[in-house]
Amino acid sequence: MSNSPTSIEKQKNEIELGIIGMGDMGRMYANRLSQHGWKRISVCDLPSNYERLQEEFKDTSINVLRDGYHVSRRADWIMYAVEAEHIDRVVAQYGPATKIGSIVSGQTSVKQPEIEAFERHLPNDVHIISCHSMHGPNVNPKGQPLVMIKHRASQEKFELVRNILSGFESNLVELSYQDHDRITADTQAVTHAAFLSMGAAWKANNQFPWLLPHFVGGIENVKVNVALRIYSNKWHVYAGLAIMNPSARIQITQYAKSVADLFKLMIQEKEEEFRSRIREAGNFVFGSLNDDHVPILLDDRLLDEFSLSNVPSGSIREPNSHLSLLAMVDCWYTLKLNPYEHMVCQTPLFRLWMGITEYLFRKPEMLEDAIQAALYRKEIRSDDMEFVTCARGWAECVDLGSMEGYRKRFESTAEFFKDRFADSAVLGNKMIAMISKNIQKS
Numbered sequence: 414m415s416n417s418p419t420s421i422e423k424q425k426n427e428i429e430l431g432i433i434g435m436g437d438m439g440r441m442y443a444n445r446l447s448q449h450g451w452k453r454i455s456v457c458d459l460p461s462n463y464e465r466l467q468e469e470f471k472d473t474s475i476n477v478l479r480d481g482y483h484v485s486r487r488a489d490w491i492m493y494a495v496e497a498e499h500i501d502r503v504v505a506q507y508g509p510a511t512k513i514g515s516i517v518s519g520q521t522s523v524k525q526p527e528i529e530a531f532e533r534h535l536p537n538d539v540h541i542i543s544c545h546s547m548h549g550p551n552v553n554p555k556g557q558p559l560v561m562i563k564h565r566a567s568q569e570k571f572e573l574v575r576n577i578l579s580g581f582e583s584n585l586v587e588l589s590y591q592d593h594d595r596i597t598a599d600t601q602a603v604t605h606a607a608f609l610s611m612g613a614a615w616k617a618n619n620q621f622p623w624l625l626p627h628f629v630g631g632i633e634n635v636k637v638n639v640a641l642r643i644y645s646n647k648w649h650v651y652a653g654l655a656i657m658n659p660s661a662r663i664q665i666t667q668y669a670k671s672v673a674d675l676f677k678l679m680i681q682e683k684e685e686e687f688r689s690r691i692r693e694a695g696n697f698v699f700g701s702l703n704d705d706h707v708p709i710l711l712d713d714r715l716l717d718e719f720s721l722s723n724v725p726s727g728s729i730r731e732p733n734s735h736l737s738l739l740a741m742v743d744c745w746y747t748l749k750l751n752p753y754e755h756m757v758c759q760t761p762l763f764r765l766w767m768g769i770t771e772y773l774f775r776k777p778e779m780l781e782d783a784i785q786a787a788l789y790r791k792e793i794r795s796d797d798m799e800f801v802t803c804a805r806g807w808a809e810c811v812d813l814g815s816m817e818g819y820r821k822r823f824e825s826t827a828e829f830f831k832d833r834f835a836d837s838a839v840l841g842n843k844m845i846a847m848i849s850k851n852i853q854k855s
């Protein structure tokens with residue numbers, strides 16, 4: 414089949430698209446694909462949600478079916494958009510009903526369990542081409558990476574999936590599922606671990622960071638808004654992509670170790686060792702060897718406007734150790750990872766995280782303030798101490814593979830911050846729009 418505009422229009426009229434799981438991502442896909450002109454879209458969630466979904470979509474062309482059997486037996490392209498934790502069970506249930514010759518895809522954030530489920534439960538006569546939008550359901554997909562994984566498929570079917578996804582205007586990136594999981598362990602799992610640890614540490618100290626001078630203004634606003642954004646979302650998304658991805662455990666464990674190692678040097682005031690460790694790590698990630706990457710060029714002052722605090726930021730800026738950022742760079746150095754090579758799978762949150770880390774390391778006076786604060790500002794030690802404990806706690810939870818433990822830890826901190834979720838979502842959306850503006854250039 415050719416890819417001329419007329420053949421794509423023909424596909425839009427003839428090809429039936431199916432979505433199993435009408436949560437946030439399933440809905441986003443169904444609504445957008447319908448807006449892009451795909452005429453035949455069938456969707457389902459759990460049978461218990463059938464009537465509610467039917468009512469919700471009654472004035473649209475989206476066809477709500479009772480369950481995944483009904484979707485699987487008729488659709489030419491089927492996307493599973495369910496919890497990663499449930500992918501094996503759901504594919505085992507509906508996979509055998511997949512229509513001969515159709516294409517099966519998944520939206521889960523970690524691909525090894527998804528591909529294994531497909532291989533285990535799908536008939537041999539169906540194609541497997543998975544995908545992953547590297548952003549949340551409320552972010553504009555334009556220009557954001559959208560990973561495609563051609564696992565078991567003809568080129569013709571791959572082109573069809575390309576056509577289906579092309580309306581998102583995302584940056585289509587082809588990867589193997591192994592590379593996807595290795596890279597997203599860094600762009601997502603470790604990034605989330607850092608922000609989850611910040612939130613848990615603030616809670617452990619009974620602090621609302623927007624009320625404290627050393628957490629207000631500039632890059633501190635990113636820490637606060639992103640941490641709150643993560644805690645306002647569904648725990649299973651973060652738990653799944655951390656616990657079910659074997660590379661994520663290694664990286665999160667190293668992150669917690671880097672946090673602890675640096676903290677030990679700080680409290681012993683081992684200045685020379687601390688400095689040389691930061692210098693070596695900084696040179697590895699941001700030094701001349703990496704000159705071919707495109708810097709994110711986030712400016713601390715640009716970030717001043719995204720504050721949850723009522724206090725004007727300029728007047729109250731106080732130095733912080735930035736232990737979370739120093740440890741991130743130490744972790745990349747120790748694992749010999751180049752985060753710029755991971756930009757193919759960047760999410761808006763990773764871009765913000767990289768942006769503030771890069772900013773700190775490229776601003777000698779700011780880095781020097783952070784090093785001085787880390788070694789000698791004793792009044793912030795209690796904050797850093799809690800951060801160390803929480804980073805270790807999250808790493809242990811992921812290493813133990815406990816979804817239930819993860820849920821409890823996540824929800825107790827979410828509860829502490831819930832009154833500010835709405836305000837931080839507004840600021841977070843603005844920050845993401847700002848950081849996504851120059852995404853195409855990287």
Ligand SMILES: NC(=O)C1=CN([C@@H]2O[C@H](COP(=O)(O)OP(=O)(O)OC[C@H]3O[C@@H](n4cnc5c(N)ncnc54)[C@H](OP(=O)(O)O)[C@@H]3O)[C@@H](O)[C@H]2O)C=CC1
Pocket residue numbers: 433434435436437438439457458459460462481494495496497499503520521522523545546547548549550647649650653654
């Ligand atoms: N949210 C995000 O930012 C992103 C998420 N993803 C990934 O996409 C997937 C979906 O995430 P998201 O939409 O946020 O999560 P949601 O919890 O909003 O959606 C999952 C949906 O699947 C439904 N479901 C569970 N079992 C079945 C079943 N047997 N048949 C039909 N439907 C079922 C759930 O129903 P119920 O709730 O009633 O159990 C729920 O409505 C996850 O794997 C996530 O990792 C990928 C990119 C971004």
Ligand SMILES: O=C(O)C(=O)Cc1ccc(O)cc1
Pocket residue numbers: 521522546547548549601643650654760761762763
């Ligand atoms: O940007 C992030 O890291 C998010 O928190 C949103 C998100 C969550 C899960 C994904 O698989 C992709 C994006």
